[in-house]
Amino acid sequence: MSDTDQSEMQGMLTRWQTLKTQAEGGDLRMDAEIGQRLATHAEQMHTKLxxxxxxxxxxEHLTGFGNLKSADxxxxxxxxxxNNGNDSAVKRLKQSMDIVSLMSETYKLAIGKISESDQSAADKLAGLGMGDS
Structure with a gap:
């Protein structure tokens, strides 16, 4: 993997870790339906990866190159x-899977935080007698 590609992958991983931290703290929230669709899509991407x-x-187990030293x-x-090389497809795929997993977790946390916020507001209104019609 080139230094640029490695830097981009690390940048994406860092960005999603930051977003996950924000979602855990309640700073990142999103609509439940949109968040669930995004989480589902991320899980589908993970499966494909x-x-x-x-x-x-x-x-990793290739054949058919012949008997010459250069073929080997x-x-x-x-x-x-x-697989096993610094620039291997397996390494890149695993990094991509880590990022997609973080995306899914972040979406789910962001949904949960907005649901918690909505429930908290509803509870407060009910406690004030404003939630009844």
């Missing part, structure tokens, strides 16, 4: 691109 990760793990070197290079 997991399927792709499983396929990438299979690419090429096979090993492609295997490292799939």
């Amino acid at each position: 997991e399927e792709t990760l499983n396929k990438a793990l299979e690419l 070197d090429l096979r090993q290079k492609f295997a490292l691109k799939a």
Whole structure:
């Protein structure tokens, strides 16, 4: 992974960690329906990434390159691109999965905080006798 790509992935991870912290503290809130749809979409993305990760793990076991030394070197290079290399597909997919998981958790927390806020306001109004019609 290039330094730019690595920096971008780290930046996204940091951004979503910050948003999650804000949601935990109640500073980030969102409509329940929108938040649930976003969380569902993030979970679907995670599932697709997991399927792709499983396929990438299979690419570690490549064949059909022939018996030459250069063919073996090429096979090993492609295997490292799939898994175990610094720039491997598996590493990038796992990082993406971490970010998508943070997204889903953040959406769910933001929904919960707005629901808690709504319930708290309703309880206060009921306590004042203003919630009755």
